[in-house]
Amino acid sequence: MTFSFELLHRDGPARVGRMATPHGVVETPVFMPVGTQATVKGLTPDMVRDAGAQIILGNTYHLALRPGGDLVAELGGLHKFMKWDGPILTDSGGFQVFSLASQAKITDAGAKFRSHVDGSLLELTPEKAVEIQQQLGSDIAMVLDECPPGDAPPEVVRRAVTRSIRWAERCKAHHTRKDQVQFAIVQGGTNLDLRAECAKELVAMDFPGYALGGFSVGESPAAMHAALPTCAACLPEEKPRYLMGVGRPEDLLAGVASGIDMFDCVMPTRNGRNATAFTYAGIVKLRNSRHQRDPAPLEADCPCYCCRTFSRAYLHHLFRVDEMLGPILLSLHNIAFYLRLMRDSRRAIVEGRFADFHAECLAGWKRPAPAA
């Protein structure tokens, strides 16, 4: 097994690390572009790599439905299937069962639900989540957890914590694949006592990495930002910490500031398809007519193919006439921006100036967008 994590630099709680996986090394803090259905939407693997991605995420729920874990295994695993030869992390599928599937019934045994694709009755147990991810062959697999919504009553959040701990135990016991590690997931909502209790139990099981689940599920960003430092501090220093499904650029920086190492989110691609770009100067909406005659690039100092090559006027045109190339180029830029944000964060941490970098970014995002 070639998994390891090494802390290289600290700057307050923020940290720079080096995570080795069977498919290569990842420098942390890292953003993982989301390849839900074995493709990062709109981009070839070459484009994802060129944008600077080190590791991507696959969604077990979607892949289990189509094309199916057995088919991916038969074709040599997810890396080979989608031709991404870098590291891959897969989630457990639980989050999608709760958010996408219909008629989900959750018991201590697992979840029964109907496929959102064809309505067929399916079951996801901790053991099944392990098995599918072993078929996919991701470098990092996640345990099955129960993720209640942000407005769930306290007793539901508590029950989810208890259940997630038991399920983590069962996932660990069922896991056999030597070239894959399992990360555990801490639940507990914004209840810091519950979070600490959940973390304590899971840390005792000695997983190689830990995630914070149940954030960005409807609670306010302020509530999440307030909870992150305490939650991160409940996790072992020497192991990677992953904040699942988060978030906006400011959320990533709040995570880094709290000592989080890994992030994933669909926002860069989803917003890119919708003509919305992230930059250091804030959100840029390319459908806005003020870009119509603008020869400047989307973001002057961005090294991505989109910014190196095209004008805002051209991007505006592509979205105005509904050409596929608009979503392609903006997905590419947004992913490149998230990756650059993490690269710049790593450098700032190494140089002991992360707090300043963080403050400068927030100031830039508060200013009104510059005139075209």
Next chain:
Amino acid sequence: MTFSFELLHRDGPARVGRMATPHGVVETPVFMPVGTQATVKGLTPDMVRDAGAQIILGNTYHLALRPGGDLVAELGGLHKFMKWDGPILTDSGGFQVFSLASQAKITDAGAKFRSHVDGSLLELTPEKAVEIQQQLGSDIAMVLDECPPGDAPPEVVRRAVTRSIRWAERCKAHHTRKDQVQFAIVQGGTNLDLRAECAKELVAMDFPGYALGGFSVGESPAAMHAALPTCAACLPEEKPRYLMGVGRPEDLLAGVASGIDMFDCVMPTRNGRNATAFTYAGIVKLRNSRHQRDPAPLEADCPCYCCRTFSRAYLHHLFRVDEMLGPILLSLHNIAFYLRLMRDSRRAIVEGRFADFHAECLAGWKRPAPAA
């Protein structure tokens, strides 16, 4: 002015040539991918170049509506706007006025019509068609012609020929841009006498290149194939010959066999978006479930990124789950296939075996597609 055309090889009526333009040299016979709205649908200019494209086509009607000829000119021309630094040919916009615009009224003066985008009342005259293309700055501009449907009555076809000749004259008189050449367009439907008469008049005006318009407009492929040798022979030997808007791979080869040098068609990208691939072994429909577990590439000896990288199983999956990457990869392959077909045709002509190559291709396309 740096435009020239040189015939390098002949093999019966089929020919290999070298066309020099201000933006580079084009080896003929050549297929021109269609970039209707300043983008070859779904592909970056880098991908179009990597697929082997030498020259692309832009649609004046679409570009005149959005973003407008003046805006493209202001931003430095179409090459700079869309970041394609190779040669570009633009059509005159006439074909789209007749096929897309509503309420088109055509008189000797020109065409009045309503925009298919916003219903605004617009006019396209021969002079206007010249001016817009001069704003776009294409290397090769087309004269405005009248293109009647394939089932038009004889008197309509005759009137279109008369009008197209007068319009060609007016276009030539109005054209001033020195780094752009104008090609004339022969009309006449499948009436070979009319075609010859039209060609004679236009050839007398000494254009640097000639196109055959009014094919692939509803007549049978057999009728077009039968007409092509005679129509091509009416055009000057020493100038490039362009068969507009054609067609399927077998139509391109019929054109090459008749002495045609240039082709354009939306079929590679349109069919690619619809999960249909062109190969030397015939049409492959990637949605077909027989591809579901097939680890083989779409076309084993195709040098394109899609075939070099992915399996049929993966392509099938992408279309099944409606991922953008499916249309992207199949558009890329189909364009690469059309370009390879022309490259292989050129080689066969140089080696004096085009008739054999042509027959082999037709035999390959008649065979049932090989089992997966």
